[in-house]
Amino acid sequence: MRVYNTLTRSKEEFVPRRADAVAMYVCGPTVYNHIHIGNARTFLSFDVIRRYLEWRGFDVSFVRNITDVDDKIINRAREEQVTAPEIAAKYTAAFHEAMERLGVKAPTYEPYATQTIDEMIEMIERLIEKGNAYESGGDVYFAVRSFDGYGKLSGRDVDDMRSGARIEVGDLKRDPLDFALWKSAKPGEPFWTSPWGDGRPGWHLECSVMSTGHLGETFDIHGGGVDLVFPHHENEIAQAEADTGAPFARYWLHGGMLQINSEKMSKSLGNFMLLKDVLGTFPAPIVRLFMLQTHYRSPLDYSEERLAAAVKSYERIETAVRNARAVAEGAAADGAGASASSADESSLAEALVAAPEDARARFIEAMDDDFNTAGALAVVFDQVRLVNSFLDQIGSGRGAGYSDLLKAIIDTMLDLLRVLGITFAEGEDGYPVEVVDLAAQLAGYGGGDTREAVDALLASRAAARTDKNWGLADAVRDGLAGLGFVVEDTAQGARVIYRGQS
RNA sequence: GGCGACGUGGCCAAGCGGUAAGGCAGAGGCCUGCAAAGCCUUUAUCCCCGGUUCGAUUCCGGGCGUCGCCUCCA
Known part of the structure; x- marks a missing residue:
């Protein structure tokens, strides 16, 4: 299995620290609003990676946090005239609901920043002790220049960045590149008591603490959207590695941005679609199919036309499954044996015999290559055509004898699709009155x-x-x-x- | 300006040294009472220019274009 590692800018053989288990961490949402479809893409990408690793037999520990203390939450609370914890609780629940609707599996552990404050304070204390952080006017900052590897993930040089960084008047930082580990509380803000006074943790810190807390030092995979590479992930590395002295994460995987009109979808640009709204129009399997037809690291343009196209391709799979089942079940009821009536038919039957194993092998080949879901889906569509051609050949009422074959290939297809989280409703009714x-x-x-x-x-x-x-x-x-x-x-x-x- | 990614048929998108998967759309045919579904056939100087190589969409250099990060962002 090979994965693209942002840290080395290359595809590497994936070797987890334990042969049979994978420890992975994905940055979860800051719960200040509903997540948009771009956020969802990242969670979906890592859901598929996780499902695939599990399907391949790894015991996966999947940690995804909830950042429930942050400036944005505080601002939002102010706007809505409620408390910050109320905002966090509201959007945490909304996030959970949206993930469930999208078919994203719940993480093994889902730590909350506000429940990890003690551990964060402890890490800050250790960093101060080691000389990697300093207190300044009630804030605590990480001294970027005290950590040698700073910039290794994002490919930046500390001295290059210096010219670009802005220095604000009255800044408490010693160096403009330094970032906050602890921020002193202003009146009316939520706070926790610390050795440096009342305050709250800075962004970045929670991920270092929660990931190593649940997965230990040097865990296998750390994931997130590419826009988190700098500064978020760079800072996580600095904090964690300065603290433990050990490598933080071994493989850094980053998902490409969802775009709209070739421009990044983001809340600050205001060009976003909420996941919950999109799911109101297009069911989860459609959204998944749409997204998984593009490699997770590539940018992907959102459009309703493409979602509509995904509906058609989804129906193509659905129809093949339904048709094959109908023939297989009808044939089983007949119970009669049958022999191939033409050369085409028998060669198709042969292909059908090999199909499940063949599909599995090709699916694995695609997914082993940095989770190439587009290639994996092509394998499924090839099976669809194979099944359809076969059904076309055997014509009406002569499925007998092929019942098990058809069932085997259909089961395989559905199994592979399940790895991608693409499922099919069974026997629903819900007809209009x-x-x-x-x-x-x-x-x-x-x-x-x-x-x-x-x-x-x-x-x-x-x-x-x-x-x-x-x-x-x-x-x-x-x-x-x-x-x-x-x-x-x-x-x-x-x-x-x-x-x-x- | 610095760092990085990408540019494949009408649209989308895999592949990344031996002339190109798959989906959607289009055209023709078959099937059908007509449809629907399906099957078959059909649509590509792989952005441009150099270089390396027996051979490049695939590697290297340059150009053009698009996008991302450098400030909160999945």
């Missing part, structure tokens, strides 16, 4: 059950078609279409797919 009226009108249905109504409509359409009463047959189909149903005539008879009203 209007079908009952439609059935009363067109099929003489007298009951009140939506499923029965649909069955009655299909039965009346089948009868109409036998009588070549195309007018009635089409009226039924059009009526159902108006309610969000697609009618498909298959070898096993007519079938209805509910796509919802739109």
Whole structure:
């Protein structure tokens, strides 16, 4: 398995510190607002990485924090005239709900900054003791120049940065590059008691403390969006490595930005779409498919057109699964044996036999190469075409004998898609009540059950078609279409797919 | 200005030394009462210019263009 490591700017063989386990940390949200779809992309990327590592047999410890103390939270609380903890609680809950809706697995540990204050204070004390930090007017700063490796992650030279850094009048820093570990509290701000007076931790510190706290020194993977490389991750490294003297994280993985009109989506630019709103229009599997068709490190442009295209490709998979299942189940019911009736059919059958193992191998090959989800999806679509071609070849009613083969390939496809967190709803109903009226009108249905109504409509359409009463047959189909149903005539008879009203 | 990434068919996107996966869209054909779904066929001087190589989309240099970080940001 090879992964791109920002630290070395190259793809490296991935060797976790323990052969059978992976310790990974991903920077979680600062809970001052709903997360937008760009934030979601990063969480999704690392969710897939985590799922893949688990699928490959690693015991994954996945830590993702909640930063619930920060200037932005305080500002937001002021705006909304509530307390900072109320803001944090509100958006933490919203974050959890959104992650669940997106199908992002819950982390193994989810530490909160406000519950780690003691540990942070302890780290600051150690850093002061070692000469890497100093107190100044109630604040504590990290002395960037006291740490040799500063800039190694982002490829910066401390002296180059100096010219660009601004020095504010009355700054308490000794060096403009120094960053705050502890900020003294201003009136009305939340605070904790510390050896340097009442205050709160600076950004960056919580991640160093919480990651090493749960995963130990020199854990395997540290992830986040590329925009966190500097200064956030650079500072995390400085704090943690100055403290422990050991390497902080071994592989630094960074996700590319989600863009809109080729421009980074961000809250400060105001060009963002909230995840919860996007999920209101496009279900989680669609959003995942849309995002995973691009490599996680590449920029990805958001557009509704592309989401709509993802709907079509999702339906392509869904249809293949449904068709294969229908044939496999019908065949199993027949119980009769069958032999290939043509050369094409038998060569396709051979390909089908090899398909599950072949797909798995190619999927692994793609994912082992820095989590190439786009390549992995191509493998799935290849299986889709294989299955469809086969179904096309064997034609109607002759699936017998191929039932197990079809089931095996479908199971494999679904298994691979599950690694990407892309799932399919099973046997949902939720038909609109209007079908009952439609059935009363067109099929003489007298009951009140939506499923029965649909069955009655299909039965009346089948009868109409036998009588070549195309007018009635089409009226039924059009009526159902108006309610969000697609009618498909298959070898096993007519079938209805509910796509919802739109 | 400093650091970094990227530029592949109509749109999106893998591949990264032996002339190009996949998705969406388009065209033609098959199937269908008509559809839907599906199958088959079909669409690429891989941004430009040099260089290395038997051979480059793939490596190196230069150019042009787009984007990110350098301030809060996933």
